[in-house]
Amino acid sequence: MTRVFSAIAACGFALACAGCDSAHTAGPSDAREAMAAMSSLGCGTCHTIPGVTGADGKVGPSLEHIGSQIYIAGILRNNPENLQYWISHPQSVVPGNIMPDIPMSDASAAQIAAYLETLR
Amino acid sequence: MNGFPLNYVTSEGTKAAAILPLTKGVTAISLAVILIVAALILAAIFRRRAVGGPHDLVQGTTPLHWIYIGTGVTVAILLGVLVWTMATVAAVVQPKDEPALSLDITGHQWWWEVRYLDQDHPSNIFNTANEIHIPVGKPIRINLHAADVIHSFWVPALSGKTDMIPGQVNTIWLQADRPGAYRGQCTEYCGKQHAHMGFTVIADEDQKFEAWRVAQVQGKTPQEDDPSAIADGRQAFKTHCGACHTVRGTAAGGIVGPDLTHVMSRSTIAAGTLPNAPGWFAGWIADPQHIKPGAKMPVLDISGPELHAVTTYLATLN
Numbered sequence: 001m002t003r004v005f006s007a008i009a010a011c012g013f014a015l016a017c018a019g020c021d022s023a024h025t026a027g028p029s030d031a032r033e034a035m036a037a038m039s040s041l042g043c044g045t046c047h048t049i050p051g052v053t054g055a056d057g058k059v060g061p062s063l064e065h066i067g068s069q070i071y072i073a074g075i076l077r078n079n080p081e082n083l084q085y086w087i088s089h090p091q092s093v094v095p096g097n098i099m100p101d102i103p104m105s106d107a108s109a110a111q112i113a114a115y116l117e118t119l120r
Numbered sequence: 121m122n123g124f125p126l127n128y129v130t131s132e133g134t135k136a137a138a139i140l141p142l143t144k145g146v147t148a149i150s151l152a153v154i155l156i157v158a159a160l161i162l163a164a165i166f167r168r169r170a171v172g173g174p175h176d177l178v179q180g181t182t183p184l185h186w187i188y189i190g191t192g193v194t195v196a197i198l199l200g201v202l203v204w205t206m207a208t209v210a211a212v213v214q215p216k217d218e219p220a221l222s223l224d225i226t227g228h229q230w231w232w233e234v235r236y237l238d239q240d241h242p243s244n245i246f247n248t249a250n251e252i253h254i255p256v257g258k259p260i261r262i263n264l265h266a267a268d269v270i271h272s273f274w275v276p277a278l279s280g281k282t283d284m285i286p287g288q289v290n291t292i293w294l295q296a297d298r299p300g301a302y303r304g305q306c307t308e309y310c311g312k313q314h315a316h317m318g319f320t321v322i323a324d325e326d327q328k329f330e331a332w333r334v335a336q337v338q339g340k341t342p343q344e345d346d347p348s349a350i351a352d353g354r355q356a357f358k359t360h361c362g363a364c365h366t367v368r369g370t371a372a373g374g375i376v377g378p379d380l381t382h383v384m385s386r387s388t389i390a391a392g393t394l395p396n397a398p399g400w401f402a403g404w405i406a407d408p409q410h411i412k413p414g415a416k417m418p419v420l421d422i423s424g425p426e427l428h429a430v431t432t433y434l435a436t437l438n
Contacts, residue, residue, distance in 0.1 A: 045407075
């Protein structure tokens with residue numbers, strides 16, 4: 001009987017860990033909130049973003065290594081302030097580019113920028 | 121998204137409420153049968169012959185009478201369920217009152233065209249897509265059509281499934297008893313994006329529904345004082361999108377894809393696939409084939425500024 005129980009427990013453990021992937025990479029709560037914000041804003045329809053479920057878009061550049069990029073949008077130096085500005089006001093940086101000005105709070109934009117800067 | 125999950129063990133509508141006891145009853149009978157059969161199989165497995173040599177397990181009477189009992193009980197239950205089913209179907213085939221509203225709903229690969237009919241006032245007829253607004257507490261007549269292949273119309277909270285068959289009109293009715301958003305889904309495999317062919321039924325109080333209907337009837341005639349960004353977008357939309365999509369009141373009059381006259385009033389895009397919000401919308405227009413591979417909407421040969429103008433213009437279609 002104990003053997004049966006340990007088998008069931010092992011199965012349960014395996015199942016529980018099947019969903020652990022994202023938990024490992026989640027890190028601090030700011031990063032998790034940034035990922036949740038990107039997920040609800042739909043960033044993944046255009047960009048491939050590590051850590052954001054379903055974010056495999058090919059419309060714009062992949063953000064896998066955006067933290068090590070020198071420039072953003074070919075025009076701004078890459079630092080957290082500029083990245084935050086670009087995320088919330090892409091149309092005032094490059095008017096007419098296809099990335100829309102998506103309404104979001106400054107706090108969200110800052111969290112997203114901070115998270116993206118860690119993608120090196 | 122609205123109305124998830126596709127829950128068919130609770131009901132929010134008159135028709136679904138009538139069917140629900142049948143669903144639960146038949147499920148209970150089936151479970152009882154499974155339990156009885158499983159118990160008998162287990163009994164047969166564990167029953168041993170007596171020590172001392174082979175002889176018949178059953179002494180005395182032949183076991184044949186069990187066959188008669190089993191068959192008799194089964195036939196009686198099946199007949200009961202048959203009568204119950206027919207009575208239920210008969211009870212829901214027609215609504216008690218004359219329907220308050222008639223709709224033509226057409227299944228397309230892979231979206232839903234919804235046409236609001238009005239026999240007395242043809243100027244009140246309009247098209248929309250993927251989001252069906254109805255007044256709460258009133259029966260609605262729905263004529264189901266199909267444009268290409270067989271689809272099936274299902275809103276589990278409100279009604280059972282009915283197929284949409286090319287060349288044949290199937291007429292159903294439904295009624296929502298409580299205001300709310302109820303998810304629907306195509307339930308007849310219809311090609312690559314069958315799973316992304318969803319819709320929402322939104323049941324509102326009379327006043328709210330009427331306000332929505334009046335707004336939907338209006339077109340979007342270009343105005344003299346439209347900002348240039350919107351005028352440019354309208355021009356780009358006519359050139360690149362107007363062959364398939366309609367914006368009433370403009371030169372864009374295509375009927376291949378959904379009517380976009382009031383697209384911003386809908387909560388989802390791409391037939392319930394994505395939330396209708398700026399980021400999702402821009403991504404969908406730029407690369408629909410990545411989001412719904414095989415969808416009839418192509419990746420457009422369109423410049424960045426033109427695409428941005430189109431999304432800016434669409435954002436005004438509320």
